[in-house]
């Protein structure tokens with residue numbers, strides 16, 4: 308569970324918002340108003356603008372004041388009761404207080420609001436204008452109404468009509484208005500005292516210049532203040548940080564001069580986050596607004612200014628409850644009323660979730676009808692929540708294809724490129740090369756990317772942990788981008804799979820009368836081996852001596868039976884049995900990949916008699932008599948020495964009557 312963090316996004320209201328590149332630059336939307344929707348929500352009018360209407364990247368809002376248009380700057384919006392909220396994709400809501408400036412108010416019952424929206428793109432010629440006229444009715448004004456919007460605090464009190472018959476009924480004490488002796492001054496608001504909490508006196512002109520708004524309608528007196536002005540102050544109420552706006556207004560009406568005490572208190576914190584739930588705490592007893600005993604008569608929760616009923620709340624998993632000191636609204640993180648936004652600080656993937664709950668409370672003083680109606684619009688954005696992408700490896704090694712799914716991204720993430728060992732490829736380039744990249748969008752709003760790469764692809768590395776096993780590995784860095792802000796981040800993955808798929812080289816041999824023939828058919832790894840013939844490595848010189856022939860798939864050696872590398876196993880008077888040992892080995896790991904012992908009999912006359920009486924004999928050193936030294940061999944007559952000898956042969960030549968043969 309996270310620590311309490313009063314992270315509140317006071318999406319400081321921009322009536323003129325410049326979103327930079329924030330909105331996707333879609334084609335020019337039609338001039339139709341189909342993406343615009345106006346709703347009357349109690350004491351507010353809400354204008355919703357679909358992202359499809361967000362042409363270009365700058366929205367200018369003007370209020371229609373009779374026949375004139377008044378540009379709503381952020382300052383003027385806060386002063387006059389207008390607020391605006393845009394998500395990163397351009398979905399925008401503009402709220403207008405029915406008590407706001409430029410609203411055509413008929414008897415505090417019917418309100419006509421005109422707004423003109425102008426959307427600009429880069430080129431000044433691309434301006435799309437929408438004009439909206441909306442009439443709202445609202446008659447259920449409470450004696451006191453407090454409205455907390457993102458950028459302003461508004462309070463309106465019923466203005467007592469003091470006629471002689473009903474002069475100062477008892478309950479007016481709680482309406483906080485008092486009539487004074489008529490001073491004879493002209494009608495209207497005459498002066499006001501702000502409490503900071505120290506009193507600060509201003510005349511209407513000064514107050515207006517300081518950003519406040521003071522206004523009377525047929526029945527009510529309204530004051531409005533932006534947050535954090537010199538004449539507002541912060542106060543903890545039941546542990547919840549609040550901004551308090553307190554003012555006494557001296558108002559001169561036909562009936563006389565009255566003092567109206569107004570107070571608004573709006574939360575600036577009080578949100579607790581866990582990974583799954585947002586808990587929003589509001590003081591149960593709003594002490595800056597009330598003296599004496601008040602009880603909660605009604606309590607409603609809403610979203611985006613729209614009240615929800617019980618079943619709607621239940622369906623969304625929202626709860627609204629009270630504790631001894633607080634009203635608590637709970638919203639599951641991820642509810643469809645809000646939105647996720649991806650972020651990548653320090654190249655890591657995070658998301659935030661933003662939702663805009665509303666709370667309406669009706670307090671009533673004991674035994675009276677002196678109600679206080681209270682409404683807060685309160686956008687909440689969670690802190691950054693790390694969402695390390697998850698990698699699902701679906702590779703079946705026997706299929707010879709890497710198959711991986713990289714998921715857990717929200718809809719605003721796009722796959723841009725993939726860095727393989729061979730270099731960076733875009734999605735299109737990857738697909739063109741047979742590395743199959745696909746995007747998958749799930750019903751829960753997340754998306755993933757799948758990749759399929761054959762083990763044979765040049766981007767796959769191969770190693771052999773043992774002679775028969777190949778380990779394939781695919782190191783990747785997936786390059787992603789968050790739209791519309793264009794933040795980049797990346798995720799590295801290395802896939803690995805092993806397969807017993809090595810085919811070893813195969814040796815076969817044959818002999819003719821004089822030679823061994825050895826044939827090697829290469830295995831799956833081609834000519835990755837060294838060859839030993841007998842005890843010697845097959846050097847280029849030796850290969851030449853043994854008539855090495857090779858092509859892409861085979862090599863063939865022709866080794867004379869009596870070559871140095873053969874072994875003699877047996878001799879008879881007419882033949883000799885010789886053996887040739889061949890070993891193939893892998894030089895890096897010294898693995899023996901194959902061997903062959905090829906034994907053949909070769910014709911050999913070991914003794915010969917010539918007609919002139921000469922006899923020749925050959926003595927051969929057999930493998931089984933390793934200590935024999937042919938040059939030291941003698942016949943029975945020890946003086947008969949070989950006429951010629953080497954390390955394996957001794958040749959004798961003698962006449963039939965010599966050397967003890969007779």
Ligand SMILES: *[C@@H]1O[C@H](CO)[C@@H](O)[C@H](O)[C@H]1NC(C)=O
Pocket residue numbers: 372373375377409
């Ligand atoms: C709005 O219209 C009223 C009445 O026509 C006018 O007195 C006032 O000056 C106008 N406000 C602005 C800001 O133009």
Ligand SMILES: *[C@@H]1O[C@H](CO)[C@@H](O)[C@H](O)[C@H]1NC(C)=O
Pocket residue numbers: 371373374421438439440
């Ligand atoms: C809105 O009202 C104004 C002033 O009353 C009028 O000039 C304009 O034509 C109206 N616009 C629409 C779209 O009805």
Ligand SMILES: *[C@@H]1O[C@H](CO)[C@@H](O)[C@H](O)[C@H]1NC(C)=O
Pocket residue numbers: 714749750751752753
């Ligand atoms: C969304 O759905 C996908 C596929 O069903 C699932 O893997 C993922 O965990 C879900 N994500 C969330 C945030 O619910």
Ligand SMILES: *[C@@H]1O[C@H](CO)[C@@H](O)[C@H](O)[C@H]1NC(C)=O
Pocket residue numbers: 723724725731786787788794795796797
């Ligand atoms: C690949 O994508 C990442 C992330 O979006 C980006 O930072 C990087 O510049 C891209 N590389 C190339 C070569 O396009």
Ligand SMILES: *[C@@H]1O[C@H](CO)[C@@H](O)[C@H](O)[C@H]1NC(C)=O
Pocket residue numbers: 857858859860861863
């Ligand atoms: C390679 O040599 C072997 C043995 O001589 C022979 O069977 C094979 O057909 C040859 N292959 C090619 C591609 O030349």
Ligand SMILES: *[C@@H]1O[C@H](CO)[C@@H](O)[C@H](O)[C@H]1NC(C)=O
Pocket residue numbers: 917919920921
């Ligand atoms: C006998 O004949 C053989 C073979 O022709 C020859 O090598 C040898 O020198 C001859 N011996 C003598 C003593 O002439």
